[in-house]
Amino acid sequence: MSDILVEAVKGAAAHPRPEGIKFAYGTAGFRDKATILDSVMYRMGLLAALRSKAKKATVAAMITASHNPEPDNGVKLVDPMGEMLEAAWEKHATDLANAKDEDIGSALQRIIDAVDIDISLPADVFVARDTRPSGPPLTQALLDGLKVMGSTFTDFGILTTPQLHYLVRCHNSKGAYGEPTEDGYYKKLAEAFLKLREGTKKKYVPDVILDGANGVGALKTRKLQAHLNDTLKITVCNDGSSGKLNEKCGADFVKVQQMPPAGMDIQPGQRCVSFDGDADRVVFFYLNKDGVFNLLDGDKISTLIAGYLGELVSASGLQLNIGVVQTAYANGSSTRYLEDVMKVPVSCAKTGVKHLHHKALEFDVGVYFEANGHGTVLFSDQAEQKIKAASQDDSLECSRREAATRLTLMMDLINQTVGDAISDFLVVETILSTRDWAADDWNMQYRDLPSRLLKIKVKDRTAVQTTDAERCATAPAGLQEAINKLVAKYQQGRSFVRPSGTEDVVRVFAEADTQANADVLAHEVSVQVYQLAGGVGDQPQP
Ligand code: G16
Known part of the structure; x- marks a missing residue:
């Protein structure tokens, strides 16, 4: 075993793995109670260094549990162009997080062999965290992992997740994507x-x-x-x-x-x-x-953005296809509005921005949003080149050139690396202002179907398995049949269940013609999940 790996094993003594816990790199990295994450952080420091060596570029590690309660924390790794960690490496992350302390060296060696990494190469990692009080000690554990691997690093302290994604892309693109500083x-x-x-x-x-x-x-x-x-x-x-x-x-x-x-x-x-x-x-x-109360969620944001970008593309005269990517959580009315009224193609992906991001790459302009407000827009390289060229083409009609110029500015305003609340907020404000719309005007584009989202605690959430972009449950036996029967009772009824990747629960979604029906349907499906998938605690009450 190389000296570095020997040091990695020695270093693990200060970051022992807690007994009896199985960690998994889920929808958005590792998420758990902050008190049990020290060993995971140390190991993600080791893995981030390996990832950097494998990619011969700077990568990043964000310490956050995002929407989870304050006592939770987590870590997600970011690839060189600001994308989520490549899916194949999620298994390496899970294996390394669960290896016994003394087996860390061999777990690392397996990754090195599988990916064929030259361990002597340099590594460089950007690190940031959210405002959780558990952030500083967990950052320290991650930095310990980086130091053992001989990696250089920059600790940016407190940043939003999308800011870190932006920084790593700017750095690796040598400034082409922007100035690699928070101020930039x-x-x-x-x-x-x-x-x-x-x-x-x-x-x-x-x-x-x-x-x-x-x-x-x-x-x-x-x-x-x-x-x-x-x-x-x-x-x-x-x-x-x-x-x-x-x-x-x-x-x-x-x-x-x-x-x-x-x-x-x-x-x-x-x-x-x-x-x-x-x-x-x-x-x-x-x-x-x-x-x-009226909610304008990710679905409303994506229809607003897709509509506006579509108009700019037509006005510019460029031949670019625009598509929207949603998940099963998307309100049925939004999908119908996009397909039937706006005539925009819609794809459905599994929950998790990484899945949507991937699908959005299939379009020249791919607008992807989860209903929960997580999303962005991707412009293909070819689309970007065409738009920039048109914005500088003096032979073009003035209105076409202006539309192309607005598109280039929209590309600058949009953080294409990942969903970004600040950037998306400014994009929405820009479109509302251009259209001279109040919130009510925006909301009137289409009327949401009433929906309800519930969560159910079960012994083992992996007992629930799904297919067809999570719209159909394949396990436990009988669950999907039960859901189908319940859904059939309600006008415009739709429901699905899936295990969360960030919390220890199974999520239940239902929509129907009225709020009362959506609520009852969600409750009835929850009872089925509780009974068939090993619910814990009291049976869900209406
Ligand atoms: C994360 C993911 C999102 C996902 C959400 C809920 O968001 O990045 O893509 O929709 O978790 O996931 P799940 O239903 O699997 O728990 P965040 O904002 O918490 O990072």
């Missing part, structure tokens, strides 16, 4: 935003209230604001000065509970925006004139 990120977004901004509007009001989930998004939005030259007033609530991270606030709370967060005093018609704990998800909401 604000400058790039703000410059594009200001250029896309138009004069005063009648209905669109440049005033928005932000629910920062008591996390990093609130801190970073304040920094961004300094670059916006008062073009947009952002009142930051839930900024972490009193409440707890994600507690009764944040994008996940607002989406799942379908109500405004605590800590916000809002008036009818005011546009509100909610980020999650690491600011990679965003949803909008408002109260209508009767005080009724």
Whole structure:
């Protein structure tokens, strides 16, 4: 065994693996109670160094548990162009996290052999964390892993997840994607935003209230604001000065509970925006004139963006295909609106941005969003070249050139590496302002079908298995048949179940013609999950 691997085993003594726990690299990396993650962090330091050697480029490690409660934490690795870790390496991550302390050397050797890594190559890793109090010691454990492997690193301290994705891409593209600093990120977004901004509007009001989930998004939005030259007033609530991270606030709370967060005093018609704990998800909401809560989620965001980009592409005269990628959680009305009214092709992917990202690459312009507000837009290299060329082509009609110029600015405003709450927020504000729409106008594009999302605790969530982009359960036996029977009872009924990749639960989704029916259907399906998949605790009550 090489000296480095011997040192890696020695180093593990300071970061012992807790007995009896099985770790898994899930939807968004490792997620668990922060108190049991020290060994995982050390090992992810080792793995990040190997990944960097394998890719001969800088990679990144983000320490966050995003939408999960504050006592949780986690880590996800980021590939050189800011993409999620390549799927094949997730198994290496899981194997390494579960190896006995004394077997770390051989676990590393297996990865080195499988991928054929030259261990003598240099490694470089960018590291950042969210605002969780457990972040600093866990970062230290990860850095210990990097040091043992002889990797150089930059610890950026507290950043949003998408900022770290942006930085690693800027660095590896030698600045072609932007300046590789936090300030460079604000400058790039703000410059594009200001250029896309138009004069005063009648209905669109440049005033928005932000629910920062008591996390990093609130801190970073304040920094961004300094670059916006008062073009947009952002009142930051839930900024972490009193409440707890994600507690009764944040994008996940607002989406799942379908109500405004605590800590916000809002008036009818005011546009509100909610980020999650690491600011990679965003949803909008408002109260209508009767005080009724209205949610503008990832589906509404993707239809808004796809519609606007589609218009720009037609106006530019460029031949580019636009497609939208959703998951099974997408509201049925949004899919119908996209396909039947907007005539945009829609693909369905498994939950997890990495799956959507992959599918979006099949289009020239791929708009992908999960209903929970996690998403972005990808422009293929060819589309990017065509758009840039058209924006500089003096022989083109002025209106076509202008449309292409707006598209280039939209490309700058969009963080193409991963879903980014700050960037998506500015994209939505830009489109609303251009269209001169209030939140109500946006919401009226189509009417959501009522839906309900529940979670059920079971002994082992892997007992539930699915196929067809998670729309059909293949295990436990009889579950899908039971769901089919229940769904058939309701007008426009639809339901599916899937094991969460970030929490120890099975998720149940249902939609139907009325909220009451969606609620009953979700409850009935939950009872089936509880009975057939080994529910723990009391049976779900309506
Ligand atoms: C993560 C993933 C998302 C996913 C969400 C919930 O979000 O990045 O793609 O939708 O978890 O996943 P699950 O239902 O498997 O628990 P975040 O914002 O927590 O990183």
